[in-house]
Amino acid sequence: MLGFIKKDILMVRGNIKSLATILIMYGLLGISENMDISFIIPFLSVTIMMSTFSYDSYNNFNAYSSSFPNGRTNSVKSKYLSTILMLLVLSIITITITLLISCFKHTEINFMSFSNIIVTIPVTLIILALFYPIIYKFGIEKARIAIFVVVFVFTISIGLIIKGINSLNFDGTNSLINLIFSNKYILILLIAMIIILSVYLSYRISLKIYMKKEF
Amino acid sequence: MENILEVKNLCKKYKNFELKNVSFKLPKGMIMGFIGENGAGKTTTIKSILRILKDYTGEVKIFGLDSIKNENKIKEDIGVILDDMFFPEILTINDINCIMKDIYKNWDSDLFFKYIKEFKLNEKSQIKTLSKGMTKKLEIITCISHHPKLLILDEPTSNLDPIARSEIISIFQDFIQNEECSILLSSHITTDLEHIADYITFINNGEILLSKTTNEILNSYAVVKCSEKEFNKIDKKDYIRYIKNKYDYEVLIEDKKEFTKKYNIKVIDKITLDDLMLLMIKGVK
Numbered sequence: 001m002l003g004f005i006k007k008d009i010l011m012v013r014g015n016i017k018s019l020a021t022i023l024i025m026y027g028l029l030g031i032s033e034n035m036d037i038s039f040i041i042p043f044l045s046v047t048i049m050m051s052t053f054s055y056d057s058y059n060n061f062n063a064y065s066s067s068f069p070n071g072r073t074n075s076v077k078s079k080y081l082s083t084i085l086m087l088l089v090l091s092i093i094t095i096t097i098t099l100l101i102s103c104f105k106h107t108e109i110n111f112m113s114f115s116n117i118i119v120t121i122p123v124t125l126i127i128l129a130l131f132y133p134i135i136y137k138f139g140i141e142k143a144r145i146a147i148f149v150v151v152f153v154f155t156i157s158i159g160l161i162i163k164g165i166n167s168l169n170f171d172g173t174n175s176l177i178n179l180i181f182s183n184k185y186i187l188i189l190l191i192a193m194i195i196i197l198s199v200y201l202s203y204r205i206s207l208k209i210y211m212k213k214e215f
Numbered sequence: 216m217e218n219i220l221e222v223k224n225l226c227k228k229y230k231n232f233e234l235k236n237v238s239f240k241l242p243k244g245m246i247m248g249f250i251g252e253n254g255a256g257k258t259t260t261i262k263s264i265l266r267i268l269k270d271y272t273g274e275v276k277i278f279g280l281d282s283i284k285n286e287n288k289i290k291e292d293i294g295v296i297l298d299d300m301f302f303p304e305i306l307t308i309n310d311i312n313c314i315m316k317d318i319y320k321n322w323d324s325d326l327f328f329k330y331i332k333e334f335k336l337n338e339k340s341q342i343k344t345l346s347k348g349m350t351k352k353l354e355i356i357t358c359i360s361h362h363p364k365l366l367i368l369d370e371p372t373s374n375l376d377p378i379a380r381s382e383i384i385s386i387f388q389d390f391i392q393n394e395e396c397s398i399l400l401s402s403h404i405t406t407d408l409e410h411i412a413d414y415i416t417f418i419n420n421g422e423i424l425l426s427k428t429t430n431e432i433l434n435s436y437a438v439v440k441c442s443e444k445e446f447n448k449i450d451k452k453d454y455i456r457y458i459k460n461k462y463d464y465e466v467l468i469e470d471k472k473e474f475t476k477k478y479n480i481k482v483i484d485k486i487t488l489d490d491l492m493l494l495m496i497k498g499v500k
Contacts, residue, residue, distance in 0.1 A: 003317035007306070010313070014305040014341075055303035064300040066267045068318050069290040214268045215300075 004078030008052045030101045038116035041090050042124040049083055053140040063215030076207045083128050087121050122195045129202035136209045216242040219365050219397040225273035227263055234259055239416045239426040244394035248412030249401040252496055256421040257401040261369050294358035296368040301354055304343035308336060311357055319361035327360040347374040355383055366398040372407055384411055405488035424495055438490050439466040440482040456498025467494040
């Protein structure tokens with residue numbers, strides 16, 4: 001599996017100049033416009049991971065790698081691990097840039113930016129967890145349209161969930177919900193569990209699809 | 216003789232195409248040429264053997280083991296070249312070594328770079344900068360650098376000039392020197408196969424038409440060239456297929472010796488694999 005992760009990393013390295021340019025551009029924007037740059041995590045991670053799928057598909061690497069020992073399982077597993085690895089790296093880079101901006105502008109460190117970055121990671125992970133089974137099912141080209149639909153449904157669902165939560169009665173009749181929202185540790189634990197479960201479910205679905213796939 | 220690969224009654228259905236009970240055996244230490252026209256079922260057979268295609272029936276045994284139950288174990292010892300399927304072209308030759316050493320337990324970086332040097336490839340080159348011939352050489356080097364016991368190669372010499380082809384063929388010959396390894400090689404370039412293949416398996420329209428030793432085919436089969444009058448004297452049982460040309464008949468026969476004893480026809484040409492393919496596909500039964 002390490003071989004597959006290396007492959008993804010080496011492919012990203014091939015585009016390192018364009019990625020660095022994007023990061024520098026947003027860094028400069030952050031300095032001049034006082035902008036929060038945490039949004040580059042989902043933006044770049046989706047771009048990077050989609051490009052790895054595109055390269056694999058363009059050169060029929062998926063079929064080729066199916067002839068390797070454990071090729072199919074390792075291919076899927078490594079995509080999820082590469083994603084987590086990439087999110088961590090991007091977070092470190094974004095935090096570093098945020099710190100550099102503060103140093104450069106001689107301002108106090110904006111902890112709000114850090115919390116935004118921390119929130120962005122699980123959200124991106126959930127989005128990619130939604131994307132991957134679709135990509136494995138339809139292939140990267142056809143999946144693009146399906147992804148738009150999923151993003152649309154996902155956004156609407158989140159909106160409805162938030163609306164539903166806001167309309168809930170917090171006066172003690174919904175004691176469980178009150179407990180969850182009044183205790184941030186329970187909330188964090190709950191969110192972490194939802195994320196882990198979503199990623200795991202996404203992985204199992206992707207693997208099931210990919211194991212049956214014919215090239 | 217111990218078989219390294221056994222394919223038995225392999226069937227695979229598509230909307231417009233079907234593999235029908237494909238069966239053949241590849242003994243240890245031998246090279247088998249797998250021939251047939253485009254769309255005959257060569258790649259479908261190879262992909263089924265490798266389980267790149269899954270929804271098939273029949274039995275495939277590799278190294279004496281069932282290919283489904285022992286898939287991962289078997290794949291450690293197989294080297295593969297598939298037509299138009301390889302690493303993403305953004306990667307370099309060095310990257311391939313870096314990746315493959317974590318894919319195969321027996322990956323041999325020294326052997327990989329020995330061949331890279333021998334073929335004068337630059338290890339820092341990205342795949343996309345290599346010519347078609349160079350890419351093919353890289354694919355071949357990649358497929359043999361983990362010391363596989365069986366090579367399954369789909370059109371490995373296509374797009375190569377005669378010199379590159381001869382270099383690659385000599386690698387294949389080296390590969391089977393120890394008599395423990397075998398090669399299943401599909402190719403359109405039948406002249407190459409006449410030189411290196413010990414066995415020929417011929418597939419047409421999803422069916423195996425013949426699977427014999429190359430010597431048996433080249434020494435026993437022949438093409439009779441005769442007039443219409445002579446052709447009419449030949450018993451239907453004594454030929455396999457014929458083609459009616461403008462001025463003569465070309466008749467494919469299976470047993471040259473028996474035929475010469477029985478008929479007094481002078482022009483009996485030695486067969487080539489190209490002749491065999493042409494007569495088997497285009498000829499009338």
